[in-house]
Amino acid sequence: MTTESPTYSRGQLARSTGVKGETIRYYEQCGLLAAPGRTAGGHRMYTDDHKRQLNFIRRCRELGFAISEITGLLDLAQTDEKTCEQVRQATAAHLVDVQAKIKDLRAMERTLKDLIGQCDANSTAGCPIIDILLFQSH
Amino acid sequence: MTTESPTYSRGQLARSTGVKGETIRYYEQCGLLAAPGRTAGGHRMYTDDHKRQLNFIRRCRELGFAISEITGLLDLAQTDEKTCEQVRQATAAHLVDVQAKIKDLRAMERTLKDLIGQCDANSTAGCPIIDILLFQSH
DNA sequence: TATAAAACCTGTAGCCACTACAGGTTCAGG
DNA sequence: CCTGAACCTGTAGTGGCTACAGGTTTTATA
Structure with missing residues (x-):
């Protein structure tokens, strides 16, 4: 009885985060947003994790952080020690x-x-x- | 007895205006700075007019005007009617x-x-x- | 005057963070 | 089943430079 987590298309993710579809693809391409799973036909399937990550990215961009800086922040967010000070x-x-x-x-x-x-x-x-x-x- | 007006090389113009040599070439390429005369060997020879124009461009850039806006301002500077209001x-x-x-x-x-x-x-x-x-x- | 070094030449590619196609495939609603 | 929207990939363009590569000209010194 595994509860399937919901997935979203690129357009759905775009609408729910306010980040344009093309920009989402760009973020994936430059290694900022994790690559999602795919349908049999090759369409991207995003999860709630992607949604959270993309919202994080959007907020950072709104604060003027560069892509490379956000990459750094996301890396720090993954680790758990000495993170806060950095x-x-x-x-x-x-x-x-x-x-x-x-x-x-x-x-x-x-x-x-x-x-x-x-x-x-x-x-x-x-x-x-x-x-x-x-x-x-x- | 024509008094020859002085000419400057790209490097001299760069030093005297604070605009980098490569940038000067770029400004010429995109139609912002008038193309100068050339020596027999093909080197650019700038005049005091170029110097004034480049200083104008530099000051506008320091004020954050876009290249296209500066082009517009230079065009306006050339004409003499209704210019000020524009x-x-x-x-x-x-x-x-x-x-x-x-x-x-x-x-x-x-x-x-x-x-x-x-x-x-x-x-x-x-x-x-x-x-x-x-x-x-x- | 010969030569070496500095400055110049052209053209092209890279930077950033997207944006906008073109040309084709897949998906969802009716 | 069929249409049309949404998706796919890859590439090129934006602005304002900057940084080469690979060659030529000028300038300063010996």
Whole structure:
């Protein structure tokens, strides 16, 4: 009396996780998502384990982790010792990256606002934005 | 008694603008930087005009404009009518993009900090980061 | 002036994380 | 049983470079 666990097609998995079907295939191809079993005809059959793993991957991607970083996290999730500290470090390192990107973008934002401000105050001929970008010295 | 304007090799242009030599070639290839004259032997000879144009391109890239957007800006810089308003609009549109990216990254930042905080407060077995990413319902 | 080294040339392939085909096969509903 | 949707594989394209390979030209030194 073995209870068969349910399986899902690629489309069903896509709908239930919000990850596009083609992307799921890509994740398998690059070794991120475990290869599922197949039907007699060759169609992929995913299990609840795949669903959990794919949701994990999706959440990590939403947090901006690279594929290679997620591979690392999944490997850590498999092992059971000293894992937590390593995961914490990987997450902290990623946080630093994210904060650096934010800093860069905020510098861009300030400059863009400045440029637009110059433009609004424009009374002369020509475009201050173009002029500044063409001729500024720095 | 024509005063010859100075010319620069690719490497000289690279050093004086901070844009890598290979990147300069790429910009020419994709139609962003005007093709320069050549020596008898086929080496590129850049002028001060190229230098100005490349500096403009570099500054736009530093502000996060896409190559296609810069092409548009350079086209606008060439024409002389109604240009300013179009440039202002392009810049404003880009600012919106940048602000959207900042918003996304800040959301990531908050979540990553939360996760790390969970980890710091961890007393149980297992890794809270992994657990949350694997099993959260949202 | 000869030569060696640096810089240049072209063209192509790789990076990341997908996305979008083409051309064929299998599955599910009626 | 048949149709049409969903699936299969493999490949090429995206953006903005970067990194070769394999050859030519220029430049600096002896």
